[in-house]
Amino acid sequence: MLKITIPEQELWDEAKEEFVKTKSVNLQLEHSLVSLSKWEAKWHKPFLGKGDKTVEETIDYIRCMTITQNVDPSAYRFIDNDIVQQVSDYIADPMTATWFSKEEKGPPSREVVTAEIVYYWMVTFHIPFECQKWHLNRLLTLIRVCNAKNTPPKKLNRKQLAKRNTALNAARRKALNSKG
Numbered sequence: 516m517l518k519i520t521i522p523e524q525e526l527w528d529e530a531k532e533e534f535v536k537t538k539s540v541n542l543q544l545e546h547s548l549v550s551l552s553k554w555e556a557k558w559h560k561p562f563l564g565k566g567d568k569t570v571e572e573t574i575d576y577i578r579c580m581t582i583t584q585n586v587d588p589s590a591y592r593f594i595d596n597d598i599v600q601q602v603s604d605y606i607a608d609p610m611t612a613t614w615f616s617k618e619e620k621g622p623p624s625r626e627v628v629t630a631e632i633v634y635y636w637m638v639t640f641h642i643p644f645e646c647q648k649w650h651l652n653r654l655l656t657l658i659r660v661c662n663a664k665n666t667p668p669k670k671l672n673r674k675q676l677a678k679r680n681t682a683l684n685a686a687r688r689k690a691l692n693s694k695g
Contacts, residue, residue, distance in 0.1 A: 516582070517544040517605040521593050540590040544580040546606045548647040548654060552630035553579040563628045577602055610650040613660060633658070640665070 521540040528535045551562050554576050560566075568576070574591050580602070626632070633654070637646065640661035646654055671679065688694065 517546075517580075517602065518542070519544065519598055519601055521590050521598065524593050537590075537593065540586065541583070542577075542581050542586065542590075543583045544577065544602065544605070545582050545648065546580055546651050547649060548630060548633055548651060550576070550580040551633070551651060555630050561627050561629045573599060606651075608650070608652065609656065610653040611656045613656050615659065615663075636662075 519542050521542065523539040524537045526535050526537065527533075554562050554572075557575065557579075558572060562576070574594055577594060577599075578588075578591050634647075636642075636658045637644065637654075640658060642654075642657060642661070646657070649657075
């Protein structure tokens with residue numbers, strides 16, 4: 516969870532011809548599958564797609580991420596670049612100690628990932644729906660781990676097998692002080 520504060524602002528009210536102060540607002544945000552699906556339902560496009568988001572779409576995603584109750588909608592007008600950067604850093608955080616080797620990565624998938632695809636993966640791997648409130652990167656890592664654990668081991672071709680056996684034999688000879 517990310518906690519941000521939108522500072523108080525002093526604005527000019529043209530109708531009353533006076534300065535008006537807004538109160539500071541504390542928000543709790545969660546980058547989760549729930550917030551992703553809210554945003555996609557409104558904008559009708561994949562959030563995880565390659566295209567950049569407009570300022571309006573970015574601010575709206577922050578609104579979708581908000582778990583604080585009863586926030587004045589006008590508060591989101593005062594989100595500045597510093598807050599957007601904090602949110603971007605939070606979204607990019609892996610939120611896990613799990614990592615994957617580069618060898619495991621194949622060619623990039625061309626599948627467009629939407630909230631419904633992630634829900635499908637959750638159903639496929641029997642991941643409980645409570646996890647939809649996890650940080651999205653943590654959930655996607657769990658899905659990737661489930662996929663890796665359910666994939667049969669890759670068979671070695673003859674060249675790779677011969678190379679592995681040569682290395683094993685050399686290690687055994689060295690450990691046993693043997694010549695063959």
